[in-house]
Amino acid sequence: MTAATHETAQSESTTLRTRLYGECDPMNYEALLTDAEQGELLKLRAFLETDAKPLLADYWERGEFPAQLIKPMAALDLITPASLTVGGAKPRSLYEGFRNFELARTDASLATYYNGQSGLFRTTVLRGGSEDQAKAWLPLIDSFEMTGVFALTEPEHGSDIAGGLVTSARRNGNNWVINGQKRWIGNAVFADYLAVLARDVADSQIKAFLVKTDAPGVTMKNIGGKMSLRMVQNSDISLDNVEVTEEFRLARINSFADVADLLRSMRSGVAWFAAGVQAGAYEAALKYAGEREQFGRPISGFQMVQDKLVGMLGNTIASLGMVVRLSQQQDEGVYRDQDSAMAKAWTCSRMRETVASAREIAGGNGILLSNDVGRFFADAEAIYTYEGTKEINTLVVGRAITGRSAFTK
Template identity: 60%
Template sequence: MDLYSVCDWYDAAALLTEDERLVLGRLRDFLETTAKPLVGEYWERGEFPDEIARPLIGLDLMEPAEATANRTRPARGIYHGFRIFELARTDASIATFYTAQAGLFRTAIRVGASEEQKKEWMPKVIDFTLKGVFSLTEPEHGSDIAGGLATTARRDGDAWVIDGAKRWIGGASTADVLAVFARDVADGQVKAFLVPRGAPGVTLTKIHRKTALRMMQNAHITLDGVRVTEADRLHNVNSFRDVAAMLRAMRSDVAWIATGIQAGAFEAALRYVTEREQFGRQLGGFQLVQEKLARMLGNLTSSLALVVRLTEQQEKGVYRDQDSALAKMQTSLLMRETVALAREVVGGNGITLDADVARFHADAEAVYSYEGTHEINALIVGRALTGQSAFTK
């Protein structure tokens, strides 16, 4: 059976080159043989296994030689999308862990850094010798972060002094630097800084008692009089408009994650109903089960078509808020139904980690909310449709 034949009904993967498929096949082998046997145990423990993190980084997936013509050109967007899809198809925390670096932090550098800064930092981002996280969300500000961002930055000679807090920052505990967004007290505009994780005044606290993305380590970060140099400020971030440009690019990554989660849940449910017997026959032979399988596949296929087309548009340089917002909104909505149907057809065993669907069902709730809630993304689309903003002031 081909790499994506079950969950890629219309063969979107045909858009990949042979070399890209080779790299993704290598990733799938690692995920199936090394990662997948570990995820249930570590999900329940609320820990991210080093046995996954280290070899995953070592696979050289961000800009692999095979997919970049021996590094003479960047990897294509469709390759990056299917890489996210493959990770999320196995586990949402693994996908979130990898895209924290390959998506969020890399985008912060790509969009926010000056050419000189990019020349210094980007190679280290790609090979993970400079690990970073995107630190925007705050304890009291998520959906309203554009106007509500409360972390402050004050210029003091050749340095900046940062005070405030960030929350839900995934991967912060293992990062080298935190890309912190703060409001300049002088002009009221948002700036961004690379803050060393171990800098004086930085305190990280692990967020416990989560019921989704349990393997992903999310942190509450307190910044108390933290000093960073002007050289560590991202020089192309001078207002929230620059931050919005990052979010515009990153929401497509989350839409790919939502699509991959559907693939993982669908495949787990399909495997279960073709093995499990009730009333003397396989569950997969019942009409009502087949109807639910068809709906799951329809949701997944629709989502995959949407993210592929969005990626093709972005590859041409077409980046619009409403496009990425629509993709994140719709794939997340379909994801929610798909994982619920997967849990439903697996029955009582669907709430255990053994059948896999429970992980996808729980993790989907986190993905549904991050990188813009359903409502926020709907208002972005609605503003584009009507020309009128319905956001509250």
């Protein structure tokens, strides 16, 4: 087969496939997915449309997570699906990115919950655990038989956590005794384990431990009064002389440099969220503009509305292009701090612009949950901040391109 014939056949195959993102992906980045990968995403789409979407407005307003979705989401087997792991293969970062995109396009809280397990907790065990630990626990994590969350942030330390982390771990024979507090730990109430980052009092280095959420000395309090990601159950967590055996210390995390290795790959997931939220907001605004009439015709025919829609679509396409390329690099084994930091900072800035335009297009009705745009507008604010603020990620990129660190001591 000649190169031209191959390209024609590939093009014909692509046009025969169901387009998942026809409205928000006119450049067809999804064509980079295999048929098997798209099949898994179609399975997720069906679940989100049928089971999840009807619940979102009600639970968002109540500030509760629809716990009845947890088991069905786990049963989808989307972390290491059989179709993508034939012969010991591993799912591609590109597939994982589009999985986050699909979730966030529907709801940022659902995406945050699922990625807490499939991204943050799994990455912590995969990259931070020994070979034996990863071998024992990853299959349980993938099946949701072992659930967990990532516990790094503290009440007084977020952006300065590298040097400011105060949660302590003290070795006592074969056990460790952990004391401290964690804050903003999403959906810990649904988890079996907390992946707690603590400072070893012996050498002042950061270590990681899997702490049972029901262990003596662990207390959790829900953080209420939120205007963003209202369905996510964020917790303040206290650890008072909590004992953990050495077998539950993640063997490959022995400094903050090791933690930074985790964050490097975690940030890419949040950048995919930002792209997905933009897609959801754009689709909701486009639908509203086609249905809403003023001055005797749909507002989608007004020049200023079209200008906003075009800007939103441009932001979404550009963000999607950036995260697609980031995932392709990761599939090639290239993980650089500046790449994930740039993607997180830039896509989240575009996300803010996009959801604001969606809110403007819907006018006064934009604050109603029934139109979706208000939910995307509010939830974008949390995504803009977590996994590193724009300022912190900008300094990471700035250090890489100039060779000079502008971080304060």
